[in-house]
Amino acid sequence: MSQPKTENIKVVVRCRPLSEKEIKRGNFEIIRMDPSKNTVYLIKKPDDQEPKSFLFNSVYPNSADQQFIYDDCARPIIDSVLEGYNGTIFAYGQTGTGKTYTMEGIINSEKDKGIILHAFDHIFAHISGVKNIQFLVRASYLQIYMEDVCDLLGDPSKKLHVRQLDSGITVVGLSSHIVKNPKEITDLLLKGAKNRTTGATAMNQQSSRSHSVFTIIIEQQEEDGRTKMGKLNLVDLAGSERLGKTEATGQRAKEGAKINQSLLALGNVISALVTGSKHVAYRDSKLTQLLQDSLGGN
Numbered sequence: 001m002s003q004p005k006t007e008n009i010k011v012v013v014r015c016r017p018l019s020e021k022e023i024k025r026g027n028f029e030i031i032r033m034d035p036s037k038n039t040v041y042l043i044k045k046p047d048d049q050e051p052k053s054f055l056f057n058s059v060y061p062n063s064a065d066q067q068f069i070y071d072d073c074a075r076p077i078i079d080s081v082l083e084g085y086n087g088t089i090f091a092y093g094q095t096g097t098g099k100t101y102t103m104e105g106i107i108n109s110e111k112d113k114g115i116i117l118h119a120f121d122h123i124f125a126h127i128s129g130v131k132n133i134q135f136l137v138r139a140s141y142l143q144i145y146m147e148d149v150c151d152l153l154g155d156p157s158k159k160l161h162v163r164q165l166d167s168g169i170t171v172v173g174l175s176s177h178i179v180k181n182p183k184e185i186t187d188l189l190l191k192g193a194k195n196r197t198t199g200a201t202a203m204n205q206q207s208s209r210s211h212s213v214f215t216i217i218i219e220q221q222e223e224d225g226r227t228k229m230g231k232l233n234l235v236d237l238a239g240s241e242r243l244g245k246t247e248a249t250g251q252r253a254k255e256g257a258k259i260n261q262s263l264l265a266l267g268n269v270i271s272a273l274v275t276g277s278k279h280v281a282y283r284d285s286k287l288t289q290l291l292q293d294s295l296g297g298n
Contacts, residue, residue, distance in 0.1 A: 009274055009295075012058040012073045013040055016098040033061045066105055070118040077232070078122050081218060084228030088235060088294040089115060092263070095239025103236045107190065116189065116214060116234045120182045123218065136219040138176045139185055141192035144286050145210035146258050151175055152192030152212065162286055168293050176217075189214060209255045211262065211287050212236045233294050237263065237287075262287045269295060 015031050032041040032051065040059050041051040058073055077087040091099035105114030127135045141152040142160070149160045154175045161172045179185040196212055214234040221227045238259045265285035272280040273295060282292045 009270055010057040010073070012060065013054075013056050014060040014064065014069060014098070014102060015040075015062050016101075017062040019096075033059045035059055035061065066102075066112055066114055067118070069102065070115050074115045074119065075122065078119050081216075081230035081232040082123070082126055084220070084230045086231045086233075086294040088233040088291055089119075090233075090235035090237055092237055092266075093239060097239065099239060100236055103234065104189070104193075107186065117182075117186065119216075119232065119234060120185050123216065124182050124185075132223050134221045137179050137185075138217045138219075139179050139188050140171075140174050140176050140215045141188060141212070142171060142174060142215075142290075143196055143210040143212045144262070144290075146255065147262065147286055149286055149290075152195045153177065153188060156195040162289050169289055171290070185216070209238060209259070211238050211259075213287075213290060231294065233291060235291070237266075261285070266291075 013033075015033055018027060018029060028046055030043050032043060033039070034041070035058070038056050038059050040054045040056065042054070043051040060069060060072075074089055077089055081087045089103075091102050093099055101112075101114060103114050104116050106112035107117060123137065127137070142149055143152055143156075149162060149171055150156050150158060151160060151171075151174050154173075158173070160174055163170050163172055177188055179188065192212070192214070196210060212235070214236075216232045216234070217229065218232070219227065219229045238255075240260055240263050262285040265281065265288050268284065269280055269282060269288045271277075280296065282288045282296070288295070
């Protein structure tokens, strides 16, 4: 997650509960979380007295609900976008770990709706409470499948090109849609989700086989003519895979290889940003190219 204040990159960890399949197999939870210390403990056996520990910006046990997750780690980023900064929120992890649930959730459930839907409500609630400023909100939705970019709100079979222009990174031919309320923008999300590439693996019956990027651009003009613009990327990444666990073959295996390749590029970019490296390899994947002006700041 990127944010203009304090740290540019923040990493939080959410733990999902065991699935019914895992419980039937007799699996036990190997993760212990201490939110007060922002620490995750990895155990090898239930009575492990010397677990490995990992420190993050925040950690959330499986008892944390969707609203709490949004308020604690996502709301400050949307607030910054409304101030004219660029920001990105993405869920990263192995396939089947609940990334899509965290990002999208269940659309018609107030309790289970995810970060993206909470962000929609947040943005338009803010706009409705501001006077003397004109707002223009535009949205686009794309997927990256096998390193090809396509428009989920246009022709999903047409491959689009990513270009570096004076104005920044641009996807040539990507449609942009003006939205005026949460329903209109949610309708775009639903329309695009139908065109997204998914498939079954041994680990996930409805595995995302592509990365999706839902982008919201918020332009503001004050009475004195001053303007500012913020861009929010809401990203649902395809899950990283081990072929031995997913039992993928043929096209599924090729998809998994491409997914892992782009996730490796993303990890390298984040590592370079955190360590202050002079060279950041944004061009190593379409995903990192598209997120360059948010991960690297504007």
